[in-house]
Amino acid sequence: MNQVNSKVCVVGDFAVGKTSTVERFVNNHFSDKYLTTIGVKVDTAEVDLTQDLKLKLILWDIAGTTEFKHVEMAYLRGMSGYILVADGTRLTTISAARELKTQIEATHGELPFVFLLNKSDLQHAWEVSDRQREKLVNEFSSELFVTSAKTGDHVAGAIARLAELIAERELFGPQ
Amino acid sequence: MNLPDEISSYLKSVFEESRNPLCFLIDRDFALLDWWGFSEAYGYKNLQSGASILDHAPFLFGMLGSKTEVLPFVTTPTGGTVEVHILPHKRRFFVILLSATRDHDTHQQRQQTANELKLLHATQRQLITRQRTLIGELVEAKAELDHRRREAERSNANKNQFIAMMTHEFRTPLSSIINYADLALEADTSEADGRKSSEAIARASRHLLNLVETVLHEARLEAGHLKLRERSFNVQELLDDLSTILAPLAAEKGIAYATYLEDNVPAVLYADDVCLRQILINLLGNAIKFTETGGVSMEVAWSDSQLLIAVNDSGPGIDLADQERIFGAYQRAERADALSQPGSGLGLTITIELTRLMQGHFDLDSEPGRGCKASLRVPAKPSSMPSEDDVVLPAPAVELDAEGTATILLCDDDEDLIDLAEYYLQRAGYGLLVARDGEEAVEKALQYSPDLILMDINTPRLSGADAARQLREAGFSAPVVALTASDVRKLDQRDFTVSLRKPIQMPRLLAEIRRHLR
Known part of the structure; x- marks a missing residue:
């Protein structure tokens, strides 16, 4: 079976659930304890694209930030796509995700990405209103996923979608 | 300064001990060419020349370029946290890994505290926002409650006023009944005075009944329980009934009462005649009530499958503001003459509701001093003959002559009613059996096989409904007529030949008996 390597960065504000999302996807595990990421955590996972082709995702879980500094910009180097993560219980994390996306597009051009609105298991504490959610759907359309790293809801689906987008780009070039 | 060899050596050993340096030499395709240093400190046990370094250090993918790159904290599942230096050198790359676990942990502690504080602030901010929202909701809820309380108080005051008014309305005919009954009972009362008293009692009773019916009707309408019951009825008979009820009231006041039926109105119509009757009694009753001269x-009339009815009066008329107010329950026009007139104040409200129920249209055309014209338009279908399931047939004129020799079983626990029935039934030539509860009725019916049973529903020991069921189950097949003060439609029609609402006028009862014995 052929294997293609692909670097994917996971970005977003602090404590939105980036590490938990990767941990859920890679090890199917979740911990309630919040542990701040310093620098970057690198892990790998494989996604089967076809019977003969799989994508090895090298996942760069980058420390939470609202704006990339010089060091974090270095972490982004060579990525094929990225995962934007925001926390539904904190509205400010959505603006942070938008800001990071703008920065990425300014330095790396348009790359495949998915937008994860995380912590769907805490709906009762959500700050995102139905109207704001509607707006996000219009903004990110099929790249928006409402996820829960805690329950695993839509995490695998979101990353599989990103793998598809990356494969399409690798095979057919930027659309 | 040149460092002495032992100092350089010391520094080197300190650095190596704390940072475990490891250096790879790789080509552009990540093939490991050579290495030096503490590979085992990072879990790299089986390094092989020519093998891909990505299996051990996947973080190098995408990172090779023309410039030196330094990645301060790179954590991998097996190698802990390292500081990575990538140095391009003659189309190859030196990759230096330095252990950064200690620095990482110090940084993490500091950052963890800072982030937790930020989260705490965010939570506090959310709580404050939520608190504000809750306070807002609380204020709104309180305002809503206050509004409802005021409405309830208003409604309560209206109802209290209504009850006070109704009490007065009930007292008037009741005191007539009591006084005339006393008069009739006096030993020296002449036959003429006795008859006059009886007539007064009958009139007051009918008025009382009308009041009760009006209030009950409104209660059912308000509760949304009233449903249309359409059936065939004779239009002329309906108008005759209305004349029987209302013409004497007009005559008492010395005003004219007239009915005009156009030729094109179908003789028999299919609609809810009970509703229509109630509407017309209200309209005509009101018109008579407020008209002092004229008539x-x-x-x-009939047009486009609709019955068109106009009730005209030469009364004082109603101004527009009062017409608006009149459409609210329990409110009558605030005119001095309106307040001086008896009535529940519900007549027009009921009329409007019933007209809506019949999918008709009601209109009022009036000006003060010009009388009043109430127009009604209700859809109806021409029909061939009146329905048989008539539960509120108008009382036909019945001669109280001897009618037959049939035996009738009366089941009722009201002694006055038994006496009354005894008088009328025996006078009409019927044999009478009396049972004072349901069980006795079943026993006597099975023992004497009467030709017809008059069954009160609310009887002691065994209800009339249960008694009828038992009789039917025992094979009793003669007519059983239900007499009830509650809704006749609630009774099981398989057990009863017909159901009649109490109070029943005796001529009407005799007509029913005769019809079912035929």
Whole structure:
């Protein structure tokens, strides 16, 4: 079976659930304890694209930030796509995700990405209103996923979608 | 300064001990060419020349370029946290890994505290926002409650006023009944005075019944329980009934009462005649009530499958503001003459509701001093013959002559009613058996096989409904007539030949008996 390597960065504000999302996807595990990421955590996972082709995702879980500094910009180097993560219980994390996306597009051009609105298991504490959610759907359309790293809801689906987008780009070039 | 060899050596050993340096030499395709240093400190046990370094250090993918790159904290599942230096050198790359676990942990502690504080602030901010929202909701809820309380108080005051008014309305005919009954009972009362008293009692009783019916009707309408019951009825008979009820009231006041029925009105119509009757009694009753001179007339016409009825009066008329107010329950026009007139104040409200129920249209055309014209338009279908399931047939004129020799079983626990029935039934030539509860009725019916049973529903020991069921189950097949003060439609029609609402006028009862014995 052929294997293609692909670097994917996971970005977003602090404590939105980036590490938990990767941990859920890679090890199917979740911990309630919040542990701040310093620098970057690198892990790998494989996604089967076809019977003969799989994508090895090298996942760069980058420390939470609202704006990339010089060091974090270095972490982004060579990525094929990225995962934007925001926390539904904190509205400010959505603006942070938008800001990071703008920065990425300014330095790396348009790359495949998915937008994860995380912590769907805490709906009762959500700050995102139905109207704001509607707006996000219009903004990110099929790249928006409402996820829960805690329950695993839509995490695998979101990353599989990103793998598809990356494969399409690798095979057919930027659309 | 040149460092002495032992100092350089010391520094080197300190650095190596704390940072475990490891250096790879790789080509552009990540093939490991050579290495030096503490590979085992990072879990790299089986390094092989020519093998891909990505299996051990996947973080190098995408990172090779023309410039030196330094990645301060790179954590991998097996190698802990390292500081990575990538140095391009003659189309190859030196990759230096330095252990950064200690620095990482210090940084993490500091950052963890800072982030947790930020989260705490965010939570506090959310709580404050939520608190503000809750306070807002609380204020709104309180305002809503206050509003509802005021509405309830208003409604309560209206109802209290209504009850006070109704109490007065009930007292008037009741005191007539009591006084005339006393008069009739006096030993020296002449036959003429006795008859006059009886007539007064009958009139007051009918008025009382009308009041009760009006209030019950409104209660059912308000509760949304009233449903249309359409059936065939004779239009002329309906108008005759209305004349029987209302013409004497007009005559008492010395005003004219006239009914005009156009030729094109179908003789028999299919609609809810009970509703229609109630509407017309209200309209005509009101018209008579407020008219002191002149008269009241009703015109009945037919057009486009609709019955068109106009009730005209030469009364004082109603101004526009009062017409608006009149459409609210328990409110009557605030005119001095309106307040001086008896009535529940519900008549027009009921009329409007019933007209809506019949999918008709009601209109009021009036000006003060010009009388009043109430127009009604209700859809109806021409029909061939009146329905048989008549539960509120108008009382036909019945001669109280001897009618037959059939035996009738009366089941009722009201001694006055038994006496009354005894008088009328025996006078009409019927044999009478009396049972004072349901069980006795079943026993006597099975023992004597009467030709017809008059069954009160609310009887002691065994209800009339249960008694009828038992009789039917025992094979009793003669007519059983239910007499009830509650809704006749709630009774099981398989057990009863017909159901009649109490109070029943005796001529009407005799007509029913005769019809079912035929």
